[in-house]
Amino acid sequence: MERASLIAKDRGQSTIATDAHNAGSIGMMKYDNRVRKRCATWGECNLGRFFCQPELTKKTNSVTVALCSSPPAPVVVACSTARAVECRTALGSTKPTAAPPRPSHPQLSLQTSVCMYARRLADRTEDSFQRSAAAVYRRYILSIFALFAIHSSSAHALEGPTWLHTRNPLSFLQRAAGSGAQSESQTEKQKSPGLKSDSEQALSEFSRNESDVPTGPAPRIDGHPDLSGYWVPSKQDRPVGNIGKDLPVINCPLPQRDRQR
Amino acid sequence: MKHNIEHTIDPESLCVVGGMPRHDASALPFQLLQGSHHAAFLYWYTTYRLVPFDGRQHDPDPDPSFFGDEIGTWDGDTFVIDSVAFKEARTWADENANPHSDQLHTIERWTRPDAGHLHLELTIIDPKFYTEPIHYQRTWLIGKPTQIVHEYSCAEDNVDAPHLQPGPGPIGPDGQRGYDKVTPLPPPPDKDHPAVTSILN
Known part of the structure; x- marks a missing residue:
């Protein structure tokens, strides 16, 4: 030691x-x-x-x-x-030394940065504010789709502009394709049967139900299977973001339902 | 791993190409266009890679790149992509911030068992960072015929870049990393502080 x-x-x-x-x-x-x-x-x-x-x-x-x-x-x-x-x-020891206090969590720092940024925006002229806000919205245009998706999920009953806090603007798309896509918005379905809500339309871009997938043999081209297509992640493969997910020593912090798969 | 978490900003958030094997580990859809001699993988982020399968061999002196020097071959009904010559800096191996070195060697085996599924068996060999090959597999579902990837201009007005900090975010209950904590927006416009546009009257 x-x-x-x-x-x-x-x-x-x-x-x-x-x-x-x-x-x-x-x-x-x-x-x-x-x-x-x-x-x-x-x-x-x-x-x-x-x-x-x-x-x-x-x-x-x-x-x-x-x-x-x-x-x-x-x-x-x-x-x-x-x-x-x-x-x-x-x-010589089964116990490690005590872990040091973690430095300020990146997430907290990010939130602080966002708050400071928002405050600076508010201090600017309205015209400047408008331009900056427009830039932010353009930056996160894709994440808005995922925001709809997440709001449609009861498991992700978030409040406020979640997309403001992600450093990776597409991370919410990833979440939408994964966890967010798992639960459909039942209330929206009940409200407008036969019509697709915004969240459903957003979800359809990044996920698909197994039952909706066509069956039959794969098409072929030039003597080989034709792999062409728009491919969306399967909900049964999670967490796909870790290349070590299939290693036997990996113990990912999954919910109980995923551990049983 | 610890270095990436504490000292490197997610390259993709800085609009750096994710590369391989990160795009294979992405939770985003992609589009694959198979031709007679090339296969094109089109990704969100407006990123693509072209894989030739015209019988050529690896470049004897390839330039390091994020997707590597890729060669495709057919092994029966399996499309095999062998990739070498990767960059080591400013790249993560996956969304988990796992690292890879310039000695990375990936072997992808793509199959389409039926019309609706695309399966990947990926072998990651990196003797510089990992003691043994990593095996990874997953399946995609076919999207609707009208679906395509769309333009995403990552570098345009990337006002967040100066505020980004290291790491991929904490592991959520679903096993994915990311940030989803919320702080309130600035107050909405009211009669004392009305919203205005930049369009002049």
């Missing part, structure tokens, strides 16, 4: 503990740093090839700790990053 602490200190860090962001990350990264250390699936250390069993992996809100069953002394594995992913190991 002392060695690892020294390493962390040298890196300007007060701890070797990882943070909760790594909960859904790939646990098999390696990085050959200057001292040629590396680790793999939860603990291939230069102390020996100690493969930790996934079931022995403990995760908390602040630290991710892999406990090896061999050697007898438990190994605490933690990943830190300077320019890339590094893995450090330490012997």
Whole structure:
């Protein structure tokens, strides 16, 4: 632990503990740093090839700790990053050092930025405000579709302009294609049977129900299947945004219904 | 991973091409146009990639790119895309901010088992960052015949760029990352502060 602490200190860090962001990350990264250390699936250390069993992996809100069953002394594995992913190991303690207080959360900072930005906008002349607002709306024109979609979902009963707070303007489209698309707006259907609401039209752009998909053999062209088409994500593939989703060591923070799939 | 989360801004939010394998891991639809010698993947963000399958080999000295040097071949009814020569900087491997290096090598195996489904089996080989290949698969559903991808001018009036901070956002209950917290808008116009347009009378 002392060695690892020294390493962390040298890196300007007060701890070797990882943070909760790594909960859904790939646990098999390696990085050959200057001292040629590396680790793999939860603990291939230069102390020996100690493969930790996934079931022995403990995760908390602040630290991710892999406990090896061999050697007898438990190994605490933690990943830190300077320019890339590094893995450090330490012997002798089953408990990592306390996680440092997280710096201001990016999200909070983003909100602060948005508030400050909005305040500056309000302080400007009305004409200037109008131009800036128009620019913002153009920037997020696609996200508005997703906003309709999210509002149509009871699971995402959001208030206010959600799109203002995303750094990635299309992230809401992604959410709309995934979770937002799961629950249709029943009330809107009841209100206007036979007519598509705005949210339904928006959803139809980014998702489709399995039951609506045509069946039959794939068309062929030049002796091969014709892969041409407009392809929308399947709702049964989630979370697709993590390339490690199919790895056995991954334990994504999914709702219970998705864990059972 | 930690470096990307804490020190890099989502490249796509800065209008940098997402590249591979991130576009395969995207939750957005895409359009595929298959020709006789090329296949074109058209993505939202007004990004595309062209995959030749005319028998050519990899460029012996390719320039690094976000989609890599891509070569397509047919293995029976499976369309195989082999890609090498990727950029390492300003790119994420997926929406989760997982990294990849310039030694990335991806092998996509696309199949269309029936008229309504498109299936991908993706193998990600990156010996610089990962100890073993990563296998990833997913399925898309065919959209309606009239649906197409539309223009999205990402760089136009990107007023948010100076306010962006690192990372992909927290993992939501659905397993996807992103930001969905809400703060109120400025108050709407009223009679004391009416909204005006920039159009002169």
